[in-house]
Amino acid sequence: MFSKLLTFSRRQLHTIVSREIIKPSFPTPSHLKTYNLSVLDQIAINSHQPLVAFYPNLDQTCHDKITKTLELKNSLAKTLTQYYPFAGRVKKTEPAYVDCNDEGVTFIEATNDISLSDFLQQSEHEDLDPLFPDDLIWFDPHIRGDTEGVTCPLAVQVTRFACGGVAVASTLFHKVGDGRTTFNFMNHWAAVTAKKDINPAQFLHHPTRSINLPSIFSARSRMGCVTRSFLFPNRKLNDLKSKVTAMTMESGQPIMDPTRVEALSWLLHSRAMAAATKKSSGTFKGSDMIFPVDIRGILVDKLAPTSVGNMFLSIECRVTYERELEPHITIGEMRKMKVVFQSIPNLESVMQIFGQMSPETALETLKRIDECYIYTSVCRFPTYDIDFGWGKPVKVTLGGTIKNATVLMAAPDGDGIEALVCLEKEDMKILQNDPELLAFC
Template sequence: MASSTILSRKIITPSPPTPSSHRHCNLSFRDQTANTLYLPIAALYSKPENHTITQISNILENSLSKILYFYYPFGGRIKDNKYVDCNDIGAEYFNVHINCQMSEILSNPYNDAIEIVFPQNMAWGNSLSEERSSLLVVQLSHFDCGGVGISICLSHKVADGYSAFKFLGDWISMARDDHKLNFQPSPQFDGALFLPPIDNPPPMPNVVPDPQQCVSRMYNLSSSTLSKLKDSIVSTNPQIQNPSRIEVAMALIHKCGVDVSMSKSGVFRPTMLYQVMNLRPPIPLNTMGNATCLFSTIAMSIDKTTLPSYVGELQKAKQQLRHKLKQMDTNQLASHAIEKLKEIVNIANEDVFDIYFCTSLCTFGSHKIDFGWGSPLRVTQVKHPTKNKFMFLDDPSGEGINVLITLTEADMLLFQNNKELLEFASPVVQSLE
């Protein structure tokens, strides 16, 4: 069984120091209402040919210090859920040895094995605390085979998925451009201008791990498979125009979840899927922090869960939200977001619907996390502490989709044998042998 040994732990501070004019960074209302979990992202690489571990660590440390000057809130601390004190306390950086072959991680049928490359006793499932108040934690992992893992845990209070990958992309550019010294990223921490903070934000419900054991698996839908799904859906319902790869993938995975529910109970339960929408644009693309809102789709009968029907509902829900957003001022947007959060809590308590949550990180460049020693073999996250979560990422080609699915252990046993799933998707399992 794989175990890890911490070789070193450092605090990386911004260089040069953050100017006093940037010391105080207000949170937006979306930051205020964001949960206190961490966003965990890991990239795994085969053994670098032209870099030693010492060289890799030096590159990461030096470039992280430089990029934190531009992403100065990530080296600060949250104060009273109102602002970030950009005090240059810094980010945590771990250098860790993993005493196993990377193939043991990549060939494991469950994605849960990836947890070994994240800081232990911390990260993705815990809230900010006095003991662990760092907003950014990085770990460099190296395996017995020479393979390398790089993981980050970034507080959801200061970043959404878009911001996390923008930070990663700029950090990579800084690392690769280190000798030229002409790279100037331009993130803006001005979300409070577009989504003004509120005096009494509603308390976010604590994310309590499900009492049932959850597990995660990753499945791939290739570009050719997605094209076949699109063609099939459009031929069945010509009213559906240009379905996106995310829409068809989401419809398939959600339908397979419904199949699991029916196979357990023998009856159809109404189902609701919440999806995260990025608000950039209309908010500027370089605005960091949380700039998202939720929308939902409901299927009250089984005929509404067919792929054409569900894709149509997804498109309709997105169009309706975009139309509403154009008519909302910032106060109305805040009210809308808060009502959605309350709605989730109320619906969960009523236990009428099977509830699923979906986030897409596609097009954010997850397949391009190349610090200078090649493209990653796999980019992934850890499982969410609660069930029925679907996370979509670009696959290594950039054309297909990898979807990370977190379900209860019992549901996963049924899900992974679903015939429709296996017709269009394949488990992401690979070996370095």
């Protein structure tokens, strides 16, 4: 046990009070010791996905605190027997498999000297960083927990606030799972803690197949950028959908009944482009849009929602000229590609396509994607079901995202969508004062 003091904005004092390794409660069977990564896993970016859930006023006594911590550790150990690769080790330089050696995951306890309500009201999104273990946040170039190129796929941290509120955070190595996997894990851990039933994780057993791609690091970072939250209530989203329908009808290519995510993604990108153009003294510079799509439920042979791994495909919408920002073009392309995805027979068909990718093609694709704006939705994920037996969280969010990336989540009160938007600081100042965007907030 040791103490480490970290200070961050608004005079908050964040103290790491303990660090422990939690191992699975039962050894992984010998026939499961090697977990092959799929082709989609292998081409995933070297990054970590940070997720945190906040719970108010849980601890009334020191005994309560100790009991809840022990419960979390014990339930994590039980959960790791099911999510056994998460307690293993994966080599970054040769990401073809996870050695499921049961070495365990890091469990950090920390305290913050202000109340949870003050933290949530006063903090900017970047102030979330200390809640995540070992700086494992997205594409941080100073990633810890990495010894000689060997990474533990998972780390967790529990932070207690002065009022007794708690933040439970996890960060998952992207090569072993996508965003859906991260949410599923947190829900599973919570259900085990609360002694509730839950659908088990589904691990697909992939054949040994190394595609020999170089380690892929994104050029994106958060340097010079800020992440801000925008709330769009359902009433305003309905107005936006009506506006989109009217605009597309005028174009002669009507989009009937656009979804909330379709309409909001279009609006956010058009306003982000307007901000970038204003910053450039009116010079429009096109930038494509990328929409990652969870394919578990849309392939012909559907996969279980609790399937573990990277199971998404991306829709790319080209935006070279300003006229291509019209909603009938953007949303029309999204819908066309979703139909294509729905015609794919099974996951193996997807693997075969990507398994033929050359290193040169992979790097060129990454370079192009790094210059795009990314819009991803987790609105249908079990976000506010993460109940450790303390009631549902008052807030669930991700660590500050990366440049030109937007995550759409269910609003905390269930009314509408919360958009986490990361842009360069100057672009964000313009966006935060954009009347065409604020009209729907």
